[in-house]
Amino acid sequence: MTSDLPVIEFDNVCRNFGNHAALSNLTFSIQKGEIVGIIGHSGAGKTTLLRCLAGLEKPTSGKVKIEGKDIAHLPEKALIPLRQRIGLVFQHFNLLNSKNVLNNIALPLKIAGIPKAKRIEKAKELLELVGIPDKALNYPAQLSGGQKQRVGIARALAANPALLLCDEATSALDPETTRSIIELLLRINQKLKLTIVLITHEMSVIRLLADRVFVLQKGKIIEEGAVGKVFAHPQSETTQQLLQEEQPSLPQSISQNIHPNPDRNDHAILHVVMMGKVVRDPLIANLQKDYQISAVLLEGNITHIRETPIGTTFLAVPADQWQQTITALTSMGVETVEKVGYVRL
Numbered sequence: 254m255t256s257d258l259p260v261i262e263f264d265n266v267c268r269n270f271g272n273h274a275a276l277s278n279l280t281f282s283i284q285k286g287e288i289v290g291i292i293g294h295s296g297a298g299k300t301t302l303l304r305c306l307a308g309l310e311k312p313t314s315g316k317v318k319i320e321g322k323d324i325a326h327l328p329e330k331a332l333i334p335l336r337q338r339i340g341l342v343f344q345h346f347n348l349l350n351s352k353n354v355l356n357n358i359a360l361p362l363k364i365a366g367i368p369k370a371k372r373i374e375k376a377k378e379l380l381e382l383v384g385i386p387d388k389a390l391n392y393p394a395q396l397s398g399g400q401k402q403r404v405g406i407a408r409a410l411a412a413n414p415a416l417l418l419c420d421e422a423t424s425a426l427d428p429e430t431t432r433s434i435i436e437l438l439l440r441i442n443q444k445l446k447l448t449i450v451l452i453t454h455e456m457s458v459i460r461l462l463a464d465r466v467f468v469l470q471k472g473k474i475i476e477e478g479a480v481g482k483v484f485a486h487p488q489s490e491t492t493q494q495l496l497q498e499e500q501p502s503l504p505q506s507i508s509q510n511i512h513p514n515p516d517r518n519d520h521a522i523l524h525v526v527m528m529g530k531v532v533r534d535p536l537i538a539n540l541q542k543d544y545q546i547s548a549v550l551l552e553g554n555i556t557h558i559r560e561t562p563i564g565t566t567f568l569a570v571p572a573d574q575w576q577q578t579i580t581a582l583t584s585m586g587v588e589t590v591e592k593v594g595y596v597r598l
């Protein structure tokens with residue numbers, strides 16, 4: 254395999270269930286070391302896509318290539334070694350309760366016929382990597398949810414996979430534990446240069462973990478790109494809906510009274526999105542100082558995509574100064590600024 258060959262390539266993949274197209278002409282590629290998040294409403298095709306990637310589901314047509322090999326058309330026997338290149342992490346961990354932690358982790362190696370001493374050595378190494386070396390002899394019932402998921406991740410890594418697939422891997426965990434599992438996945442991604450594809454309904458997980466995001470709707474990718482870009486400027490209605498809980502919105506007392514044309518003494522409302530350094534700049538003070546524009550902050554918040562701050566605010570400025578404000582804010586380096594309408598404050 255050459256280093257720039259994508260780890261994953263989907264070429265015109267369709268998966269039908271009867272007359273229903275769960276995946277429809279999907280074409281994309283994912284490079285080694287990338288972390289890609291897949292989001293979409295229920296029934297959009299996320300699980301089907303992940304199952305096709307894992308070789309658990311055969312596409313009706315098209316090619317699914319992992320490290321250049323088309324797994325969609327391999328006979329079952331030839332799929333076995335390829336499946337070992339793919340680690341799976343599940344929402345409910347799927348550990349065997351009758352086996353201790355070390356033996357759970359070593360199980361894929363046992364199935365692959367690796368001698369006992371070697372697989373236990375590897376399992377110990379992985380337990381160290383996921384940060385719970387002292388739990389080797391414990392049974393799953395004696396572990397917290399976060400510890401169980403660490404074991405699930407260690408097991409997924411046992412056969413040195415090229416690809417880790419995470420299906421709602423943090424959805425059963427509390428926010429603090431979710432954060433620690435995200436940090437673990439990021440560390441593993443960097444240390445092992447592991448490619449990770451994750452499905453989640455938690456947008457905060459995508460923000461902290463993924464480099465790129467695919468938005469699925471009715472089996473098609475309707476929006477795709479760097480998480481920062483897509484989350485800062487969601488184009489499709491679906492993406493906007495999925496992000497809605499995360500976005501600040503105007504207080505009802507204002508949003509109810511917005512109108513499209515200005516009356517005398519109205520203010521124009523501007524929706525401003527900023528990324529990076531500019532978030533820390535005193536924009537309102539600068540508007541006043543450099544442009545003599547008095548802006549009022551109506552609503553706003555700051556979130557982070559990895560280390561990059563994203564600021565979203567609604568400002569009100571005198572109605573006759575909205576164009577000048579947009580020009581000024583753009584020259585200050587904000588990502589986007591749009592007029593939402595007019596209101597009497």
Ligand SMILES: Nc1ncnc2c1ncn2[C@@H]1O[C@H](COP(=O)(O)OP(=O)(O)OP(=O)(O)O)[C@@H](O)[C@H]1O
Nearest residue numbers: 270273274275293294295296297298299300301302
């Ligand atoms: N084995 C199956 N037989 C018939 N229809 C199926 C099967 N698997 C999935 N589907 C259908 O394909 C579509 C996509 O399902 P899929 O489970 O991939 O969606 P999803 O985005 O993962 O949804 P969710 O978020 O609810 O898990 C749905 O309409 C579903 O009903």
